[in-house]
Amino acid sequence: MSSTSVDHSGAPARPDVRPPAPGRLRSNPWLTLCAVAFGLFMVQLDASVVAIANPAIGADLSASTAQLQWVTNSYLLALAATLILGGKLGDRFGRRAFYLVGVAGFALASVAIGLAGSIEGVIAFRALQGVFGGLLMPNTLGLLRAVFPPRKFAMAVGIWAMVSAVSTALGPIVGGLLIEHVDWESVFYINLPIGVIAFAFSALVLPQSKNSTGHHRFDVPGVVLLASGLLAVVLGVVKGETWGWASGGTWGAILLGVLVLVAFGWYETRIEHPLLPMRLFRSSALTVGAIITALNFFVMLGGVFFIMLYLQNVRGFTPVEAGVRTLPLSLASLVASPLGAALTQRFGARRCMPVGMLLQAAACFGMLTWSTDSSYATMWPPFIALGLGVGMVMAASSDAIVGNAPVGDGGVAGGLQATTLQIGGALGTSVLVSVISAEVGATLRGELSAAGVPGTVAAGLAEAKDAVAMGVAPVSGSMPAQLRAAVVEGSGQAFMNGMHTALVVTGVLCLVGVVLAAVGIRTDSADRSH
Template sequence: MPSTVVDHSSMPAHSPPPAPRGRRGNPWLTLIAVAFGLFMVGLDGSVVSIANPEIGRDLNASTADLQWVTNSYLLALAAALILGGKLGDRFGRRTYYLIGLVGFTAASVAIGLAGSIDGVIAFRALQGLFGALLMPNTLGLLRAVFPPKKFGMAVGIWAMVSSVSTALGPIVGGLLVEHVNWESVFYINAPIGIIALVFSALVLPQSKNAAGRHRFDVPGVILLAVGLLVVVFGVVKGETWGWSSGSTLGALAVGIVILLVFGWYETHVEHPLLPMRLFRSPALTIGTIITAVNFFVLLGVIFFVMLYLQNVRGFTPVEAGVRTLPLSLASVVASPLGAKLTEKFGARLTMPLGMVLQAAASFAMLGWGVHSSYAAMWPPFIALGLGVGMVMAASSDAIVGSAPVKDAGVAGGLQATALQVGGALGTSVLVSLISSRVGSTLTGELAGAGVPASMAEKMHEAKDSVAMGVAPVSRDMPAQLKAAVIEGSGQAFVNGVHTAALVTGVLCVAGAVLAAVGVRRNPQTAAPH
């Protein structure tokens, strides 16, 4: 099928794109088309959090297995996102977006058909690789067709779709897990993917850079992918190996060294995978950091909130999903509002404001207990949704809006990499913090709830289950003892939640200060041209 080619390689960073011809290249049709793919990827990133308990029961998966169901996807995404953006910039953003759509949809169906936890993890990784072709090219396509004055609005809608799809994951997942099965959480991508493919094939223009026949940066691809994988692997295994163990520290050190070598190499190659000159823009650099923090908080908090609501409070998947609805609704409001405020006042206002709202949400969770009323839950959900949506809009504009048009795909890949690495780290680090606090307080909380001291000490072996919010009770336990075990286990888990919430709150405050101090009033003044 022939397509209109929009080539901006020779244009200055903020020159308006040529007028669209017919439906192909129409900015708003392009936005609708990429929103389909973005929604599918965002939904899948968080829907698994609510399906995890059922996957664990059905496939006899351990806590570590369930973490890998989430993290294999995020790791594969993180390792290949910048590559996906670079491939789109060079060979055609439309082409790689469509390849990503087809592969992501097929991998989703394969996950449901896998029949084993190893198969689920493997196909989740494959799904992540195709998502890495899809995601960065959504922003690259928008950057190519929207004029600069309307790009901020487009990014606001993009951020809204991304935030809402992520926040809706638990609700959609709850309905499917409760009324169909966990496999349907992945099968739902099939109809979405088919609709997205047909619509995108009809309306998306081809856009790429006339970069000549220069050599592709294969060493850069390998160094970046390996460095990211080793760093995140070290974080994921930190809980098992111990954070101060030689294995954990060694993995983190090796990963960081590889990434430093990657950065050095990229400054000495003629056509780098990730042009280091992009980081001359303070807005782009800080926007990347804040994006990582944003999704560290969002995905990490969603993960433990779902465990709290389902396993500690006893809500069904649907009931748990509905109770997080304020988060989704707040994101709907915050993303376009954040885009408008960013357009008027710059990211220097909206990024710190979003971070402060997330910090407030995290600190409010310190008041949660085993029997907290819903009145204590929905205000943090609203604050978190507002903060996430606002930061998404501001950081997207700061990153992609500060990059030259010819580097739009790379900038989109950079932002998406920060997003996914932040999400992987958030899930891993916060679960590890919860597990560590549960291990140190479980025996005391069980004894305090009325469990005999000798039995409480033996139950310490069940700390991994309690770290997932599951009390180690059996059917033949006397009712009074069972109630005490449930109470003590729930309190130990809440102790872990408090530790995780405190860490996220402090991290958000640090992010707010960084954004307020480091970002200029108008991020475009720092754009590298």
């Protein structure tokens, strides 16, 4: 079989899902949903807990700011490079097997992080965590796609999205409690009992699920091209705030990655068994769903990042107190994900995705009323709107991507969805931090002067714009009380200027998403193949 022959059939490989006879554990799709929910919960909880743990890791291991960034970046890079590959491996050789390998490997890598004893070890094992996460995540959706009938798949995805949203939102509370009462290592050790339960239960109930494709050459060049392109793009994105968004390094990495991805797309059309079948993108619902997924997590993760800075550094709440105050967001996501799935099943993604993006836009514009001393009454309504919007979009876009892919490509579609999710989240955090930093740099000196800080002192403190962009006022114990209060007031106002600018950016992007979802999806189910 030639490796450069063109796939003229356009037909997906025949799925091979062989559960035991009815009445056995592995014949129950809802038990499959419960099993993959354990693994998904572990990965998503870990992703949001680490942000809370970073300061403690830095203090204990004497890590520099650049090293702490790599605690997050090494994970993101490894995850982005392996998600689609993990889905393809599951489709080809067995989704159950690769999901179980991902669960076990993720849990063990988590323990290794806690035992590492050095920042270099933490970074290395975080990258390994990302690799196993790339095996685990896409196969959760691939397994659901294989076992649920079309009429129930949307509801299953809604519950999947609910688990994802709630575990992400619970991260700051769980992480804050563990760091305050145990140590930062416990943030990673907690994955071991979750992983053991997930592995044991999944081994018992998950059905065998893979494609019957016969013997053919695995697309190794496609793996190399895709991994290289994604690594370059994500590297440029996550380092954009550090290198500068106008720097040659940032745009060189991003443009190189885009060119490699274009070459990957061209190559995939030339082989018979591609890693990522380009025919998937013939579905307008799948294509738009992937874009909206990236936009959804741009808003969600970028927004939560600066909301936590506001609550902890500007308002002075502890991580646990800040997490409790964001509970309306978690609870709204809990409601919105299954509700969004039910609405998607009834009305289609073309109607539900715009509604979800409108709710997020309303949340962003509602947060423009926040100040350095806003009451909680002004906070919880935007939290609810954001949670409802994110949950609805997550359910609708997941159904649009995985539901519109053939069953045989369920793992690859899951990998595509997870990849766009991760890139969107990385972009959201990096771009919005840069937006806040730029606005703080432009307004800090003026705000300090307006608060009563003498001109020469304000000029000197303006050099601390990076700290102020994180919500930290550049004060010292030796400052007179009146000057200290003025610096806190001016710095807080400068941060709010940056946060408001970021909110305008996210709000406008949400409105763009409304239009794209409404006009870009021609059908919701015409391309589905079962």
